[in-house]
Amino acid sequence: MLRSSVKIFNPLLKRGVRNIISFSSNNIRSIVVANSNYKIVGPRKSPFFQAIVTIKRSISDEPKQLYTKLSDTDDKNRDTIFQYTWGTWLTNDKLEKEKRVTKFSIEGLTKVINNIYQFSKTNPNTKNIIGPIKLDNQNINILPNNTTVSNLNILNPDEKQVFIKTVSSIHEGKHHRVYKLTTNIPNKDLILRIPYLVDSPENIFRRMQSEIATQDFINIKLKIDTPKIFAYGLDSSNPVGIPFVIQEYISGDLLMKRWDPLLDDEPNGKPKQQLMDVIDCISDIYCKLLSFEFRSIGSIYFKKDVMNTDYSDKISEIIDDRWCIGPIVERNFWKDKKQSPSKEQLGPWDKKDVTLIIKNLASVELENVKQRLALIEAGSSPEIDKIELLKEQKRTFENMINVSPYLFTSALNSEVSQKIPNFVDLLKPRLFLPDLDPMNIIINSKDGNKPYLIDFENTSVKPFIIQNSPKFVEYDGPKIYNIKSEIPEYEKLPDTEKAQCQFIYKRTRNQYLWEDALNKRQPKLITSMAPPIKRLRSPYVAMSECKTDDGYLIIDENLLQLKTIWSDLFENKIVSRKDFPLEFTKEQIEKHINDINKLHQKLISTPFAATKGWVPQDMFDTLLNNGVIVPDENGNYVIKSHQKPTAPASSSSSSSKNQN
Structure with a gap:
């Protein structure tokens, strides 16, 4: 029986973490499969077994146990393992949880795992195999370079089939659920990842294609340690009955366990080694990710997944005859859209025009707003109370389309290249992982404590100049670099104000340490961290991270701030147009100030507004x-x-x- 001795991680309470991935609540659940007396069933002596399944729902060290037969797919006892339990929505909770049910066939999963092990026994020399192989009539893809006996181990001599002993729910994330699988293969646990079916099958299919190929590229081409993927299904027409990924289980602690962003400095004023260890670890991975210079803007796919699709005529970059750059899968290109973007809006795009990604994201958002407004006007939408807000959104995205051609066009000018060191290098497309974070790195306790990167969702390839720093160190507030020299009256301040100063200082320090680490490892890219360059890309960053309807106000705020320094950017030959490309009336600016103050007040005064309830x-x-x-x-x-x-x-x- 599996016993859990983990500390529960809660991102809002900043608790500790143990074991693999993250533990989102104190409801750790698992299925234990007892196979001591299995037997062959079925008219053709099917190699799958009848078994007793123990379902454990644990809110303490003594989990409650329920029993079910492995072959009894209609047994309601097992349904608890599929239900969403990580959180509750204040509005429409039942509906939101139903969207995140991850019901799958345990018997079908057993079949897939047996196929993986059978393939590993007969796997030919994989050096010449390009990309994934699809198993006949099962709609399952296998990565031959990973699916080997050396990676999967072998059965005991007296056993001929693989059977599942335990299925444990260990993580419920934003977009997927993670289960740990133990089998009768000695010392070789597996991970089953299942996406929530909250988006269209087309979106899930394409995102999984890119995510798997990106993980493969990062591991093989960039030599960054990642869990090895063995098999996956991109839709529900497979024995598991749902899209899935089966990959290697990595044993160890999350790097997050060592990350304390508000850690005090040493008495001599230097940051503590614990803080530096985390920043150095992630910086090493980050700079490996940046080391490969691409020729196109989009996302990574296996070549064979794209070459026979509608996008094949747009593919201009093929890498090692295994990967290519295809349509982009960044979150805001697909999330909550009324209709799928056009082929032109998703790329891939040539690196010569670094602003195409900005223009096309704005056009995708604009078309989505127009669709919502059209439904309201037709009387087919319950969003009638949002009509004025959507009209404001429409204006914002129109502004983004209009401003985008002027943001970086002059960068190709030789005069600009001479003005800003290594500016051409900043324009080159490089990998961007939006979730690069201590939460997504495991320190492998069985592999010399090496860091393993584990999250590749929504990864893109885009110019470095428009990439922002990872969220765990990014800070856009007021700066304090040295409390003693910058705030001479610090010791006389009330404790609450001292705490505020300490918070600002530590956030400033963390960002500085991150940028200093980048400068040491990739000095030719450090110019991108200069305040004018950050301000120049800030409207795009705000648009790419917009998650709520009132998020357009953050985009407008960054456009207005950019307007205030535009003349300085022109004088320094960073932009080519003298006048700011957009006009804002006095009334529009006053309305914006009033609206964004209301937004800030809402976020402060309304609990869970930032998490949509x-x-x-x-x-x-x-x-x-x-x-x-x-x-x-x-x-x-x-x-x-x-x-x-x-x-x-x-x-x-x-x-x-x-x-x-």
Whole structure:
């Protein structure tokens, strides 16, 4: 029986972490398969076994056990392993959780694992095999270079088939669920990753294609350690019954366990070695990712996955006859879009025009807003209350289309190249991992404590000049580099103000240490961290990270800030146009100031506004038990201090308005 002795990680509470991946709540769940008395079943002596399955739902060190037969696919006992438990939504919780159910066939999974091991026994010399191989009639892809006996180990002499002993749910992420599999293969556990089916099958298919090829490229071409992928299915028409990836299990702690961004300095003023160890570890990986210079802008795929598609005529960059650059899979090109973007909007694009990615993302967002407005006008949308907000969004994305050609065009001018050191290098497309973070690096305890990179979702290839720093060190607030010299009255300040100064200093320090590490490893790229260059790319970064409807205000804020320094950029020959390409009236600026202040107030005063009403489960349970969160009459939840006043019962007109 599997026992869990982990410390639970909660990103809001900053707790510690143990073991593989991350543990999102205190509901660790697993299925234990007891196979001591299995037997062959089926008219053709199927190699799959009847077994007893133990389902464990653990909120303590003594998990509750439920029993089910492996072949009993209709047994409701096993359904708990598929249910989403990481958090609760204050609104539409049932619907949101239903979208994230990851039900799969355990019997079909057993079949796939046996196919993997059978393939490893007969796997030919893999040096000349280009890309994945599809198994006949099963819609399963295998990576031959990984699926070898040396990587998978072998069965005991008295066993002829692989069977699953344990299926443990160990991570429920933003986009996928992670299960740990133990089998009768000695010392070789596996990972099963399943995406949530919240997006269209087409989007999931393409994103998985790129994610798997990117992981393969990073491991083979860049020599960065990653878990080895053995097999995957890109849609639900496979024995598992859902898109999946089966890969190597890496034993060890997350690097996040060592990361404390608010760690005090040493008495001599130098950062502690613990802090430097994390930054150095990730910087080494980061600079390997940046080392390869591409000729196109888009995302990485296996060559054979793209060459026979509608995008084959746009492929101009093929690498080692194994990978190519295809359509981009960055989050905002596909997330929550009313219709799929056109082929032209997704690339790939030639590196000669570094602003095409900016223009096309803006056009994708603009078309999505137009679709939403059209549905409102046709009376087919419940978003009637958002019509003015969507019109403001429309103007913002039109502005982004109009400003994009002027952001970096002069960079190809020799005068600009001479003005800014290594500017041409900043324009070259390089890998960008949006989730490069201590949470996504495992220190492999069985491989000399080497760091293993584990998250490749939404990865793109784009000019370095428009790439922002990783989120765990990025800081755009006020700066304090030295408290004693910059705040001479520090010791006389109240404790609350001292704490604020310390927070600002430590965030400033972390960003400086990161940029210093980049300068030591890739000095030709450090110019991209100069404040004017950061400001120049800031509207695009805000657009690429926009996750809520009112996020357009952050884009507008960055456009207005860029406007204030545009003349300086022109005088220094960083931009080619003298006048800022956009016009903002006095009324528009005043309205923006008022609206963005309201947004900031909303984020400060409304709990969980930044997470769209999603609450981590352990926090939700505590707040619910303490009466801070209460259910309402519609099946949703409200924060007690934020409940709207109920209309007087005696007023029929008021009551009617309240219902509407």
